[in-house]
Amino acid sequence: MVQLQIKKENVYVPDLAKLIKKRKMTEWETLFTFEFVEGRMKDLFTYKPGQFVQLSMFGIGEAPFSISSSPTKRGYLELGIRKTGDVTNKIHELEVGDVVGIRGPYGNGFPTESLKGRDILFVAGGIGLVPLRSLINYVIDNRDDFGEVTIFYGTRSPDLLLFKDELAAWEALDDIDLHVTVDAGDDDWKGNVGVVTTLFKKKKFKTENLSAVVCGPPIVYKFVVKELLDIGVGKDQILLSLERKMKCGVGKCAHCQIGHKLTCIDGPVFTLFQVEQMQEAI
Amino acid sequence: MGNNGKPTVGIFGFTGCAGCQLNILNLEDHLLDIISLVDITSWVMAKAENDDGPWDVAFVEGSIAKSTDIERLKKIREKSGVLVAIGACATHGGLPALRNLADTDEWKKEVYGDDYERIDAIDIKPVSHYVKVDYSLPGCPMDKAEFVEAVKALLIGKTPYIPQYSVCGECKAKENVCLLKEGKFCMGPVVQAGCDALCPTYGAACEGCRGPAPEANWAAEVEILKKIGATSEDVKRKFLKYCPSVADMEEFKELEF
Amino acid sequence: MSPPYVMKRTDIKKLVEAASNEYDVFGPVKKRSKHVFGKIDNPDNLVMDYDSTILSPRKYFQPQNEVMMSFDLEENKVEDTLDELRAMRPRLLMAVHSCDLNGILHLDRVFGGEYTDKYYFARREKTTIVGINCLDSCEYGFCRSMNTHHVVEGYDLFLTPISGDRYYVQVGTAKGEHLVHMARDIFQEAGPEDFGAFKAALKHKNESLPHEVDVEGINEYLDLSFHHEFWDKMAEDCVNCGACAMVCPTCYCYDVVDDLDLSLTSADRTRKWDACLFQEFALVAGGHNFRESPAARFKYRFYHKMRGFAHDQGILGCTGCGRCTAACPSDISIKDVLKELSGIWEVAPTAQGGK
Numbered sequence: 066m067v068q069l070q071i072k073k074e075n076v077y078v079p080d081l082a083k084l085i086k087k088r089k090m091t092e093w094e095t096l097f098t099f100e101f102v103e104g105r106m107k108d109l110f111t112y113k114p115g116q117f118v119q120l121s122m123f124g125i126g127e128a129p130f131s132i133s134s135s136p137t138k139r140g141y142l143e144l145g146i147r148k149t150g151d152v153t154n155k156i157h158e159l160e161v162g163d164v165v166g167i168r169g170p171y172g173n174g175f176p177t178e179s180l181k182g183r184d185i186l187f188v189a190g191g192i193g194l195v196p197l198r199s200l201i202n203y204v205i206d207n208r209d210d211f212g213e214v215t216i217f218y219g220t221r222s223p224d225l226l227l228f229k230d231e232l233a234a235w236e237a238l239d240d241i242d243l244h245v246t247v248d249a250g251d252d253d254w255k256g257n258v259g260v261v262t263t264l265f266k267k268k269k270f271k272t273e274n275l276s277a278v279v280c281g282p283p284i285v286y287k288f289v290v291k292e293l294l295d296i297g298v299g300k301d302q303i304l305l306s307l308e309r310k311m312k313c314g315v316g317k318c319a320h321c322q323i324g325h326k327l328t329c330i331d332g333p334v335f336t337l338f339q340v341e342q343m344q345e346a347i
Numbered sequence: 348m349g350n351n352g353k354p355t356v357g358i359f360g361f362t363g364c365a366g367c368q369l370n371i372l373n374l375e376d377h378l379l380d381i382i383s384l385v386d387i388t389s390w391v392m393a394k395a396e397n398d399d400g401p402w403d404v405a406f407v408e409g410s411i412a413k414s415t416d417i418e419r420l421k422k423i424r425e426k427s428g429v430l431v432a433i434g435a436c437a438t439h440g441g442l443p444a445l446r447n448l449a450d451t452d453e454w455k456k457e458v459y460g461d462d463y464e465r466i467d468a469i470d471i472k473p474v475s476h477y478v479k480v481d482y483s484l485p486g487c488p489m490d491k492a493e494f495v496e497a498v499k500a501l502l503i504g505k506t507p508y509i510p511q512y513s514v515c516g517e518c519k520a521k522e523n524v525c526l527l528k529e530g531k532f533c534m535g536p537v538v539q540a541g542c543d544a545l546c547p548t549y550g551a552a553c554e555g556c557r558g559p560a561p562e563a564n565w566a567a568e569v570e571i572l573k574k575i576g577a578t579s580e581d582v583k584r585k586f587l588k589y590c591p592s593v594a595d596m597e598e599f600k601e602l603e604f
Numbered sequence: 605m606s607p608p609y610v611m612k613r614t615d616i617k618k619l620v621e622a623a624s625n626e627y628d629v630f631g632p633v634k635k636r637s638k639h640v641f642g643k644i645d646n647p648d649n650l651v652m653d654y655d656s657t658i659l660s661p662r663k664y665f666q667p668q669n670e671v672m673m674s675f676d677l678e679e680n681k682v683e684d685t686l687d688e689l690r691a692m693r694p695r696l697l698m699a700v701h702s703c704d705l706n707g708i709l710h711l712d713r714v715f716g717g718e719y720t721d722k723y724y725f726a727r728r729e730k731t732t733i734v735g736i737n738c739l740d741s742c743e744y745g746f747c748r749s750m751n752t753h754h755v756v757e758g759y760d761l762f763l764t765p766i767s768g769d770r771y772y773v774q775v776g777t778a779k780g781e782h783l784v785h786m787a788r789d790i791f792q793e794a795g796p797e798d799f800g801a802f803k804a805a806l807k808h809k810n811e812s813l814p815h816e817v818d819v820e821g822i823n824e825y826l827d828l829s830f831h832h833e834f835w836d837k838m839a840e841d842c843v844n845c846g847a848c849a850m851v852c853p854t855c856y857c858y859d860v861v862d863d864l865d866l867s868l869t870s871a872d873r874t875r876k877w878d879a880c881l882f883q884e885f886a887l888v889a890g891g892h893n894f895r896e897s898p899a900a901r902f903k904y905r906f907y908h909k910m911r912g913f914a915h916d917q918g919i920l921g922c923t924g925c926g927r928c929t930a931a932c933p934s935d936i937s938i939k940d941v942l943k944e945l946s947g948i949w950e951v952a953p954t955a956q957g958g959k
Contacts, residue, residue, distance in 0.1 A: 075684050076719045077672055123675035123682075124864045124871035125505050128889070149889040151505040158504075164680045283892050310888050312860045315719035318878070319857040320885065323894075325912040330718075344830055344907065345894055380866040499864045508861060512882045515845030519931055520668045520877055522659045524636040525847075527933050536843040536933040550636075561883050562898055564843040567934050571843075574935075 076315050079121045079166025080106055084159050085141065090227050094147045094192065095157055096133065099167060100140060107140045113174030114200035115306055115334045119314045120144065120156070121166030128152040129311040129329075131196035132170060137206035142167070145195035145227060171314040172333050175200045175278065175304065183276045184212035186298075188289050190261050190281025191220050194227050196306050196333075197280050201235070208240060212274060215242040219261030223247050223254045242268070261285065265292045272297040280306040286347040290337060303337035307346065354403040354502065357389035359423055361409025361416055362443050362471065366488040367434035368392045368408050377495050384502055400426035404501055407474050408489075410436040410443050413467040417477055424478040431497060432474045435487040439558045439590035442487065444471035447591050473592045482507050487556035487589055490542050510540040513560035514553050518544035526552050530575050534585055537563035556589040565602055579604035606775035609784065609791040610798045613652070613769045616698075620647040622787035623696050627732065630664065631698030632657055644698065652699050653765075655742045656927060660853030661697060661704050665711060665727045668877050672723065672860075675871045689726040696783070699736045703747045703925040705758040707853025708733070710921065712758075714856050732779045735759035739809045744926025746939055749817040752923040753809070766801040817942045819910075819920065825945050826911045830903075834948055838941060839899035841934040846879030848928035848936075849905065854921045855879070880905050906941065 086098035101107055112132055121127045128150075134143035148157050159165070177200070185204065189197045204211050216235065220226050226245065235243045244264045246257035257264065261281070277293050279286065286305060293303050309321035309328040321328035324343035326335070340346045360368055372393055374381070385404075389397040405427035411420060424430055435441040446454060447470050455463040474480055484493050484507075497507040510517070514535040518525075526533040526547055534555035535547060546553050559565070565586070572582045583604055586593060593599050611619075620629050632654040633642040639654040641661055673684040700708075708728075715724035735755060738747070747753040755762065760780030763771040773791060775781050784791050794802070829835070849855040859878035864871045878885065881901050886894040895901045909921040922938065929937045 075673075075686055075722050078682055078684050081680055081682070121873075123677050123680070124503065124862050124868070126862050127860060127873075147889070149891075153889065155504065166682060282890070283894075308888050309894070310886070312858070315721075316717065317715060317719070317721055317856070317858070318860070318875075319880070319908075320859075320878075322880075322908060322912065324907070345900070345904070377866055384866070384868070495866065499866060499868065503864060503868060510882075511884045512879070513843060513845045515843070515847045515933055516850060516879060516882070519658070519845075519847040519850035522635070522640050522663075524638050524658065525931065525933065529637070533933075536845050562844065564841075564898065567841050567843050570841065571933050 073168075076168070077313070079119065079127075079168040080110075081164050082142070082167040084161050084163050084165065087159070087161060090145065090229070091225050093225075094145055094227055096143055096145050096228075097156065097159070098134075099142045099144065099165065101167070102164065110142070110170070112136050112170035113177060114203045115174035115196055116170035116172045117196075117311070117314070117333065118142070118144070118167050118169030118171065119311070120152070121168075122152050122155045123166060125155045126152045127166070127312075129171075129314060131199070131306070131333075133195045133198050135199050135202035135206060137203055145192070145198070147192055169314060171311070171329055173331065175306075175334050177203065180204075180276055181210045182212060182274075183302075184271070184274050185214050186270065186275060186277045186293075187214075187216040187218075188261060188277060188279045188281070188285075188293075189216070189218045190285035190289070191225065192227070193280030193282070193285065193306070194218055195280075197278060198228060198231070200278060205235075205238070205241065213242070214240065215244070215268065215270075217244050217246075217261055217264040219246045219248070219259075219264070221248045223251055223256075244268070260288070262288045262292050265296065270296055270298075272299075276302040276304065278304045278306075283308075283347060290347075293337075300338040300341070301336045304334055305337060305340055305347065307333050307335060307340075309333070351386060353384060353386040355401070356385045356387045357400060357402040357405045357423065357427065358387065358392070359389070359405060359407050359409075360392065361407065361420065361437070361474075362412035363409035363434065363436035363441055365392065365408070367437075370488045370491050371406075371494060374491055374495065381495075381498055385498070402427045404429045404431065406431050406433050406494075407437050408433045410440050410471045410473060411477060412443060412469065412471045414469055415467060420474060420477055429481045429501060430474075430478065431482045431484060431501075432480045433484045433494065434489040435485055435556045435558070435589045437474045438480075438483040438485040440471050440473050440592040441589060444591035445588070447471055447594075448587070471591070476592070483509075485539055485557040486542055490545075492543075493541055511561050512540050513563065514538045514540050514542065514544050514547070514557075516540055517542075518547045518553075521548055523547050526550070527571060527575060532572050532575070532577050532581060532585055534568070536571060537565055537568040554589060555585060558590045559593060559596075563598075565598060569602060569604060606781060608775065608794040608798075608802075609773040610766070610770050610794050611773055611790050611792070613765070613771055615787075615790040616650065616652055616771075617647040618790050619783070619787045620644060620650060620696075620698070623783060626786065627694045627696035629696045629698060641697070650698060652736060652763075654699070656701075656745065656925065656930065658927070658931070659851055660707055660925065660927065661700055662707065662711060662853050662856070664695065664697060664731060665708065665724055666715075666856060666858070666877075669874055670723060670876075671872045671874050673873050675862075675873070676869070677871060678869050686722055686726060689723060690730075692727075692730055695727075695731045697731055697733045699763075700733055700759070701736060701738050701747075701925075702755045703738075703745060703750075703752045703923040704853050705733070705735050705755045706752040707923045707925070709758045710854040710919075710923070711856055732760045732783055733758070734780075734783070735762040737762065737764040737805070737809065738813075739765060739805055740812050741814055742926065744929045744937075746814075746816045746924040746926060748813040748815050748924070749819060749939075750920060750922055750924030752925075753813055764802060764805050766798070766805045768801070770798075770801075772798060772802040772805065817924075817939050818946060819942065821946070822910055822920065822942070825948070826907060829945060829948060830907070832948060834944065835903040836899050838936070838944070839902040841936055842881075842898060842902045843934060844881045844883070844898045844901060845933065846881045847931040847933065848938075849879035849881060850877060851927040851931045852909075853923055853925055853927070854909070857885075880908065910942075
């Protein structure tokens with residue numbers, strides 16, 4: 066996919082974007098759909114699954130967010146955002162029609178080209194599904210390009226499941242094998258109970274052509290990586306999307322530096338091989 | 348919200364010199380702007396008519412020095428959405444709390460004579476000892492810029508910005524000559540930044556009026572001061588002068604002076 | 605290469621006076637017992653022969669606080685400050701040591717690249733730099749160990765003190781040549797005798813600058829030492845105040861904050877110096893801190909400076925200026941850290957607990 070670069074005079078200046086849809090997913094997370102105010106941006110702004118943007122709430126601050134929509138859907142941008150601080154609290158107060166600033170896309174994104182032809186196991190813990198959803202929908206929209214697709218998704222409880230409608234839609238697809246689990250169920254929960262790694266018992270993988278794509282809170286990586294190595298996935302075929310506090314997004318402020326890598330431009334997607342070279346990465 | 352749709356604010360003073368409240372009055376450039384955004388419904392120092400709350404935000408100055416203050420403080424807390432402690436007395440006990448270091452009955456007798464038992468005086472504590480404090484603006488006096496920043500932040504609904512490091516960071520950014528290197532007993536390495544290194548900028552050692560920075564390495568500061576000639580007593584006094592409440596912290600109790 | 609010149613040292617005043625018509629002039633001035641880079645309104649205040657300055661010249665290219673853009677919250681308008689910056693009066697920065705010239709070259713790499721930082725380069729382009737050769741060592745510096753006692757670029761003019769109370773003047777750029785022409789009569793084209801004097805000065809420098817720290821193998825030492833208890837021991841004295849980062853010529857970390865106007869209708873976005881020593885530096889949304897302990901942050905600063913830079917830029921991030929040592933309230937010496945670090949491996953290359 067050819068990436069159109071928006072040549073900007075000043076990389077730090079955001080473009081204006083309007084909130085066009087707001088869909089509450091859980092008590093804490095909402096899916097926000099934005100479109101750029103300036104018409105030409107709709108064509109110019111292209112991105113890869115796994116990339117992120119810097120979103121400005123003017124006067125409050127700026128924060129990085131993974132893009133949750135798939136680039137196969139043009140003209141808008143979906144960001145799944147959890148309330149955790151000043152910027153995200155304010156974003157949750159936005160009403161349709163309100164304007165924010167967005168700049169990007171930044172980061173390397175997932176290597177969609179080299180994943181072609183491979184079987185893919187997605188492992189998402191909690192809010193980690195937000196960036197993975199972009200790639201999952203990209204794969205679904207280019208289904209013939211990829212091999213077997215499995216999705217493992219775990220959250221703490223059923224009320225924290227994200228993208229519930231979409232989970233149902235993925236479940237209904239014959240060529241997607243979706244497994245969902247919760248750490249603790251409730252009275253209505255009929256599905257799996259246990260942390261996301263327990264799903265590895267559900268399925269035997271042939272690993273010679275398998276790539277794993279993992280995203281979740283820091284604790285998820287350690288345990289999931291262990292499972293993946295146990296079943297024989299190569300270190301260069303385990304892809305982790307890391308979270309750091311990018312302030313600039315373009316490799317200058319150094320907030321997201323891990324070892325000798327910058328999460329914002331070298332990542333946020335790293336192979337396990339790379340992660341092992343970077344101290345304090347996970 | 349008040350009748351005019353503006354958030355209501357109460358400003359209260361307990362035991363202290365009232366200098367922090369005075370500092371609010373001294374915000375000449377900003378005071379009218381602030382008043383256009385909020386409704387100050389209680390401020391005994393500055394207003395003839397004061398109501399009895401409730402308040403969206405209460406700014407509380409001073410330390411808690413007598414038992415009747417405790418009840419008054421708790422009432423303010425009950426009637427306030429957000430409570431902000433302003434100044435070293437409210438945040439850490441402040442200079443008045445130096446009296447904690449002496450025997451209460453003894454000084455009471457000396458100051459008030461035979462009738463001393465009538466005097467309501469308890470060990471001085473900061474506001475947070477008795478009620479939940481949402482935000483603290485430390486310092487003696489509280490920094491005016493930080494106050495304005497807090498007002499703006501609360502109005503727009505964000506967390507007031509307080510640097511999470513020590514005065515040395517700010518002091519170096521201002522390119523001050525290090526006073527420790529000149530042999531002055533400076534508290535900069537362990538004291539909460541946010542004052543823009545005001546005292547060291549004018550050649551006066553940091554006295555620690557803003558209290559300990561997060562994760563302050565006090566043991567290192569003890570070493571630093573001793574290396575340039577401070578006695579154990581000097582160091583202890585430096586640590587406790589403006590912030591006697593520090594004496595209650597576990598990290599302080601574990602220190603070897 | 606442009607032909608070199610010679611000039612009388614006392615003529616520096618004339619150069620500053622001539623340049624003042626076109627430039628705001630900055631250079632080392634006295635501040636109590638130390639020196640700092642400051643504005644030169646009176647050429648008598650300029651100190652050409654100084655030990656070091658508290659802050660490096662970084663502050664002229666990446667100021668402590670910099671408003672990047674303003675927001676009109678009612679109209680949803682964003683306006684950056686680049687035009688103002690470009691309208692700034694040109695600057696002349698006097699008497700920059702080799703270590704600091706190398707520091708500036710570091711910053712050029714950081715702020716350049718695919719995403720060019722226009723603020724940094726607007727300031728950089730507005731600035732003419734007169735470097736000066738240090739022929740003798742300074743109190744805390746160890747430039748020779750870091751190989752920053754020489755420069756081949758990064759200056760517009762470069763002065764080397766030579767015999768006869770003169771400077772040997774190398775011209776690095778057209779900007780430098782422009783400066784020469786502003787006070788043409790104080791510069792004479794260098795002749796064979798001057799080349800001899802220049803060589804003698806370099807010989808003196810070669811003999812006088814000590815080689816104190818061996819950084820050969822530093823990458824390996826660091827890779828092997830990440831989990832070594834040495835770091836915890838070193839960090840015991842660290843107060844995480846960030847003084848070392850503030851004074852460092854190659855530290856560039858910054859934080860970004862929005863400052864609202866009291867009317868709540870407009871705001872400025874400001875970036876300000878930050879330090880990886882600070883508690884919140886690696887904190888992410890939701891409260892996870894990737895470098896939670898003060899010791900982890902202390903260690904990280906060394907790794908980024910000595911190891912991370914080597915990866916990113918192919919060179920170490922330390923210029924050996926010694927400012928961090930001078931600034932540390934706990935007297936932690938970067939030279940000592942480096943020496944001890946290499947010591948661990950010299951003593952027992954296989955027995956220690958590296959991983």
